[in-house]
Amino acid sequence: MVKAPVGGARHHTLLLPSSTVALAVALMTPMPAQAAGTLAGTTISNTASASFDNGSGNQTINSNTVDMRVDEVLDVVVADQATDVPTTPGATNQVLTYRVTNTGNGPEAFALGTIANVGGDDYDPVVAQIYIDANNNGTYDAGTDTLYVAGSESALQPDATMTVFVLATTPGSVADGNRGIVTLVAAAKTGTGAPGTAFAGLGEGGGDAIVGSTGADGQDNGNFLVSAATVSLVKSATIVDPFGSSEPVPGAIITYTITATVAGSGSVSGLAINDNIPADTAYVAGSITLGGSPLTDAADADAGDFNGTRIHIGLGTVAGGQTRTVTFRTRIN
Amino acid sequence: MRKLLILLLATLAPAPALAANQIALDNSVFVERVTTDASGKQRVLLEEPKVVVPGDRLVFVLNYRNAGGEPADKFVITNPMPSAVRFAGAGDASPIVSVDGGKAWGALDTLSVIQPDGTRRPAQPADVTHIRWAFQKPIPAGGSGKVMFRGVVK
Numbered sequence: 143m144v145k146a147p148v149g150g151a152r153h154h155t156l157l158l159p160s161s162t163v164a165l166a167v168a169l170m171t172p173m174p175a176q177a178a179g180t181l182a183g184t185t186i187s188n189t190a191s192a193s194f195d196n197g198s199g200n201q202t203i204n205s206n207t208v209d210m211r212v213d214e215v216l217d218v219v220v221a222d223q224a225t226d227v228p229t230t231p232g233a234t235n236q237v238l239t240y241r242v243t244n245t246g247n248g249p250e251a252f253a254l255g256t257i258a259n260v261g262g263d264d265y266d267p268v269v270a271q272i273y274i275d276a277n278n279n280g281t282y283d284a285g286t287d288t289l290y291v292a293g294s295e296s297a298l299q300p301d302a303t304m305t306v307f308v309l310a311t312t313p314g315s316v317a318d319g320n321r322g323i324v325t326l327v328a329a330a331k332t333g334t335g336a337p338g339t340a341f342a343g344l345g346e347g348g349g350d351a352i353v354g355s356t357g358a359d360g361q362d363n364g365n366f367l368v369s370a371a372t373v374s375l376v377k378s379a380t381i382v383d384p385f386g387s388s389e390p391v392p393g394a395i396i397t398y399t400i401t402a403t404v405a406g407s408g409s410v411s412g413l414a415i416n417d418n419i420p421a422d423t424a425y426v427a428g429s430i431t432l433g434g435s436p437l438t439d440a441a442d443a444d445a446g447d448f449n450g451t452r453i454h455i456g457l458g459t460v461a462g463g464q465t466r467t468v469t470f471r472t473r474i475n
Numbered sequence: 476m477r478k479l480l481i482l483l484l485a486t487l488a489p490a491p492a493l494a495a496n497q498i499a500l501d502n503s504v505f506v507e508r509v510t511t512d513a514s515g516k517q518r519v520l521l522e523e524p525k526v527v528v529p530g531d532r533l534v535f536v537l538n539y540r541n542a543g544g545e546p547a548d549k550f551v552i553t554n555p556m557p558s559a560v561r562f563a564g565a566g567d568a569s570p571i572v573s574v575d576g577g578k579a580w581g582a583l584d585t586l587s588v589i590q591p592d593g594t595r596r597p598a599q600p601a602d603v604t605h606i607r608w609a610f611q612k613p614i615p616a617g618g619s620g621k622v623m624f625r626g627v628v629k
Contacts, residue, residue: 179529180559180629190537190554192500194547205502213526
């Protein structure tokens with residue numbers, strides 16, 4: 143009983159009731175809702191009050207105030223943005239897209255790096271550069287987006303996300319259906335390590351920075367899928383001679399059939415068939431057909447022409463799994 | 476000895492202010508740290524934190540004591556939730572709460588929150604802005620006790 147007033151007095155020396163209430167109220171308003179949590183450096187203040195009547199009217203007293211500082215948690219998540227990015231053998235500036243999110247509660251810069259020989263794939267893409275999406279449109283824009291330079295990272299705000307592009311070259315030796323993986327790694331510049339590792343004094347607001355559940359580094363795989371196509375040509379000839387037989391005698395008509403077959407998951411573009419008219423034979427005017435339909439000999443709107451020495455049929459872009467059949471006739475001199 | 480005396484004087488100096496009511500309310504906050512020992516058993520330790528991180532589980536304890544000679548009637552303890560802490564229950568004491576900054580009070584399951592579209596939804600623990608214990612009986616002279624609630628650092 144004797145101690146109690148001393149205890150009570152001690153509490154009173156710790157605070158001015160009115161200013162403490164004001165502090166508590168002030169802290170309540172400006173806190174934005176953060177999925178990543180309360181911002182590092184925030185002070186959490188708790189003060190309770192009691193009101194009562196002990197015979198001399200209603201009175202209110204405040205408790206002491208307990209202050210806690212929120213330390214910085216270092217966390218980051220990397221997420222690849224596409225299942226498979228199509229590429230073709232030998233292609234350059236092939237783009238993989240990742241999103242790097244600061245899931246910690248303080249501004250933090252993240253060092254970026256790539257691993258191209260992770261395994262689990264068929265080939266190693268050759269990483270050329272890393273770019274940061276400067277205009278935040280999620281699409282790589284050459285000349286607009288910012289080339290990533292190690293050591294010059296700028297801080298990412300808590301909950302903020304940046305889009306990162308990895309530009310790679312696909313080796314010419316890859317085959318249709320091959321898969322190539324590039325891992326993007328983002329690591330907190332303050333430090334990484336086992337969850338709970340503390341970096342004294344390096345947190346936002348002068349507190350500690352503590353490694354969060356992600357280890358303060360994150361990574362994800364981006365996948366290239368090679369989409370290539372191969373073309374095979376098969377040429378055959380049938381002969382009809384003037385006597386109703388099939389002997390290669392002068393005056394006999396040779397019908398050539400050229401079948402172009404495109405295989406693979408990709409497509410070929412600019413596909414064209416050229417065939418010289420064999421010596422000692424003469425082209426039969428107007429005899430070119432494509433897919434059974436006749437084509438004119440002139441170099442005009444249709445796909446075929448004959449220029450006096452060879453026939454030419456431009457097939458353009460042909461997807462894998464399709465065939466094109468061309469025929470033309472010659473007469474044996 | 477002189478030092479101690481000065482200290483005593485310093486602590487006693489504001490005593491007249493106390494004499495008027497002689498009620499003390501002491502606020503302590505603990506953080507639950509879960510540790511796992513070698514055999515895989517989890518132990519919960521309560522520590523008084525200087526620093527916390529989002530997700531930390533806090534226990535707020537309020538000790539009250541009536542050091543005066545008269546019973547304290549209409550005894551009410553109110554604790555505004557720090558905005559960075561999400562209410563996470565108050566054990567058996569089941570205090571009344573407010574979800575609108577202290578205007579309306581009641582058990583959490585009797586309160587609702589107005590949503591941006593004007594409709595109401597049942598209040599959730601995260602909506603709690605204030606916690607209040609209203610004692611039915613006066614605190615007798617010399618009486619003391621404590622109330623507690625839990626929260627999670629947002």
